[in-house]
Amino acid sequence: MYKKLLYTILLGIFIIGCGGEPEEEVKEDDAPPPPPPPTPEQVAVKIVDDLQLNAPNPPIGTKIDPGVAGNMLGxxxxxxxxxxxxxxxxxxxxxxxxxxxxxVRQTYNNELWSFVLVYSDIHGILNPGSNKFNAERIRSIAELKRPIVVIKGILHDAATNRTTAQLQLTFPLEGRTITESMKQGDVLHGLRFVNVIGSSQGIVFEYVETGESFDVLTKAASR
Structure with a gap:
């Protein structure tokens, strides 16, 4: 009986000795601090990237994709x-x-009219009530409304000494194309027929809304 009791006591001591030291509880004060919030500059860099504000400007005449524009405004x-x-x-x-x-200034100077509208819209979102780029917006809308002209034929009437042109006019904002006859000196769809270039090689038009003149060559003269 004595030996059995002694054996039990020794076994208990052995088990306690093998248990090791109890693990210390990790105090909340010992946890690493959370990272600091991003600085305004870091936040701005992310937004600038999302809005593609550092992207190079596309070639003159490029129009922004409507889906991309909508995403940027969102x-x-x-x-x-x-x-x-x-x-x-x-x-x-x-x-x-x-x-x-x-x-806004870069795209305006590069005549990227649809981009001007999108970036000026973003300016308006960030600065409600601002009229800073109203002039650029008006000019861009006018340019986007300008008909695209293709000369189908040029005829000179000796009796009246006036030239008549057969024109194909495309209206980008409306998505429609029409064919019209136009005499030299007349104004039609915001375009004034100014004069004929050379020997019926093309026509000089004035876009009345902006007062700018531009040349349109016939297909034969463009070759």
């Missing part, structure tokens, strides 16, 4: 709502707005 609207509530958010929006303004 991003600008979302960021304006989310960031306007804090001072750092407002600073980030101010940085982005400067980039947007620069893009």
């Amino acid at each position: 991003i600008a609207t979302t960021q304006k709502v989310q960031l306007s509530a804090t001072e750092d958010g407002q600073r980030a929006l101010a940085i982005v707005s400067l980039k947007v303004d620069s893009k």
Whole structure:
């Protein structure tokens, strides 16, 4: 009986000894601190990338894809709502707005009229009530409305000493194309027939809305 009791005591001591030291509980104070929030500059960089404000300008005459334009306007609207509530958010929006303004000027100078409208729309989202780019918007809309002219024929009437042109006119914003006859000196669909180039090689038109003149050559003269 004595030996059995001794064996039990020794076995208990052995088990306790093998148990090791109890693990210390990790205190909340010992946990690593959370990362700091992004700076306004870092937030602005992300938005600038999302809005493609650092992308190179496309060739003159390029039109922005409507889907891309809609996505950009959506991003600008979302960021304006989310960031306007804090001072750092407002600073980030101010940085982005400067980039947007620069893009309006770049695309305007490169005659990328549809891009001008989108970037000026974004400026308006970030700066409600701003009239800063009204003149650029008006000019861009006028240019986008300008008919695209194809000369189908040029006839000179010796009796009246006036030239008549057969024209194909395409209206980009309306998506329609028509054929019209137009005499020299007349105004039609915002275009004035100014004069004939050379020996019926083309026509000089004036776009009345902007006062600018431009040349359209016949297909034969363009070869």
